[in-house]
Amino acid sequence: MQRLGTGIGWRPEIADAVEAMPGIDWVETVAENICPGHLPDSLVRLRERGVSVVPHGVSLGLGGADRPDERRLTALAERAVALGSPLVTEHIAFVRAGGDLTATQPLEAGHLLPVPRTRDALDVLCENVRIAQDALPVPLAVENIAALISWPGEEMTEGQFLYELVERTGVRLLIDVANLHTNHVNRGEDPAEALDGLPVEAIAYVHVAGGFERDGVWHDSHAHPVPEPVLAILADLASRMTPPGVLLERDENFPGPAELERELDAIRATVKASGELPAELPGTQAQVPPAPAAARQRTAVAQAALLSALVAGTPAPQGFDHVRLKVQSHALAAKRADVVAKVAPELPDILGAAYRAAFLDYARTRPMTGGYRHDALAFAEHLLLADRPEEAEARRRLSDWWLERSGPAPRSRRPAARLLHATRRVLLGR
Numbered sequence: 001m002q003r004l005g006t007g008i009g010w011r012p013e014i015a016d017a018v019e020a021m022p023g024i025d026w027v028e029t030v031a032e033n034i035c036p037g038h039l040p041d042s043l044v045r046l047r048e049r050g051v052s053v054v055p056h057g058v059s060l061g062l063g064g065a066d067r068p069d070e071r072r073l074t075a076l077a078e079r080a081v082a083l084g085s086p087l088v089t090e091h092i093a094f095v096r097a098g099g100d101l102t103a104t105q106p107l108e109a110g111h112l113l114p115v116p117r118t119r120d121a122l123d124v125l126c127e128n129v130r131i132a133q134d135a136l137p138v139p140l141a142v143e144n145i146a147a148l149i150s151w152p153g154e155e156m157t158e159g160q161f162l163y164e165l166v167e168r169t170g171v172r173l174l175i176d177v178a179n180l181h182t183n184h185v186n187r188g189e190d191p192a193e194a195l196d197g198l199p200v201e202a203i204a205y206v207h208v209a210g211g212f213e214r215d216g217v218w219h220d221s222h223a224h225p226v227p228e229p230v231l232a233i234l235a236d237l238a239s240r241m242t243p244p245g246v247l248l249e250r251d252e253n254f255p256g257p258a259e260l261e262r263e264l265d266a267i268r269a270t271v272k273a274s275g276e277l278p279a280e281l282p283g284t285q286a287q288v289p290p291a292p293a294a295a296r297q298r299t300a301v302a303q304a305a306l307l308s309a310l311v312a313g314t315p316a317p318q319g320f321d322h323v324r325l326k327v328q329s330h331a332l333a334a335k336r337a338d339v340v341a342k343v344a345p346e347l348p349d350i351l352g353a354a355y356r357a358a359f360l361d362y363a364r365t366r367p368m369t370g371g372y373r374h375d376a377l378a379f380a381e382h383l384l385l386a387d388r389p390e391e392a393e394a395r396r397r398l399s400d401w402w403l404e405r406s407g408p409a410p411r412s413r414r415p416a417a418r419l420l421h422a423t424r425r426v427l428l429g430r
Helices: 012-020 041-048 070-083 119-135 158-169 177-187 191-197 228-240 257-270 293-311 322-343 346-365 372-385 392-406 415-427
Strands: 005-009 026-030 052-056 088-091 094-099 104-113 140-143 172-176 203-208 212-214 217-219 245-248
Touching: 005 257, 012 041, 012 257, 026 041, 026 245, 041 052, 052 070, 070 088, 070 119, 094 293, 104 293, 104 322, 119 140, 119 158, 119 293, 140 203, 158 172, 158 191, 172 177, 177 191, 177 203, 177 217, 177 228, 191 228, 203 228, 217 322, 228 257, 245 257, 293 322, 322 346, 322 372, 346 372, 346 392, 372 392
Parallel strands: 005 026, 005 245, 026 052, 052 088, 088 140, 140 172, 172 203, 203 245
Antiparallel strands: 094 104, 212 217
């Protein structure tokens, strides 16, 4: 297994700082945020210096009931090739539900949600992982996620679940020690017990990140300094094996370069020398049989019921903690508002201080069914059809913004396209 060393999550906001940092062996970038044909100059320069770049996917949904989308797999493979990456990573999570398997409206979470640790879910996950492995040009590693909620009726611990996943598929693991801490606070799971059950020889690298606690709930924010309990879990892991790589994640509220370097120094100091590196996993694994159709169906129904309760206001499935579901639902809506503000910064600029309240009101009754850019357009259309905002100039700006992005581009000379454009203007009261 390749030794990566010490790394940091590459983000555009800190690109210059990352390039200038001493001792950075590798970086990780969110796969969906880069285009293979137009790589950021900073990543190109890092690659030219010999710094490895690992694409980290967030939208594949390997734990979902459906088989992995071929287009998403192709896109992830293209990024691995463009970056010359030694591996790619994704999450043990589901991010969408509904659709053909349940004959219900497809729903998007806009976030990573936990899969139940059941035999059905494991069968589905194993087959999805093997489909992904066959489609990718480099090894795949999958990450344990943080969660606010627990599934009722789980049949395995996290360690047992991950051990069997590795045994059946040969997939590598990306262990996030911050997520182990999150699950300790939110779900009462002992990090040491989770580490006891892990096949440590399968660990490709480790994530370290910060968060905060509010009202007894730990929020894995990636926007705060790494706390001592997370470093303690890293120390426990490092006492069992030498991690091939350790990476600091930071996604929001970026501090200055000096503070980031201090956090990296603390991570390096925590990782102890522990002898030989773990042996590499065998290159071939037994073929994973297809997941039974009934297992996919049961998983699909369970995940759709949970996601619908979180984003569409349907009744909570039996056995879930209603208070925690409400906290998770509010967190999903807040993240949705934040991401839409990033992908469409014109919206908060046009709406000003009213943006967030207006979006959260919209999100309560309109679950996300596509990506965030589609969500931004749907939100703008919703406001305009309700004759909002009330101020005429703001409404004009919002209408122009919506028309520019949803109409023909550039403005077509074809009569049918011009009629469609005119009809949109009429519907919007123009």
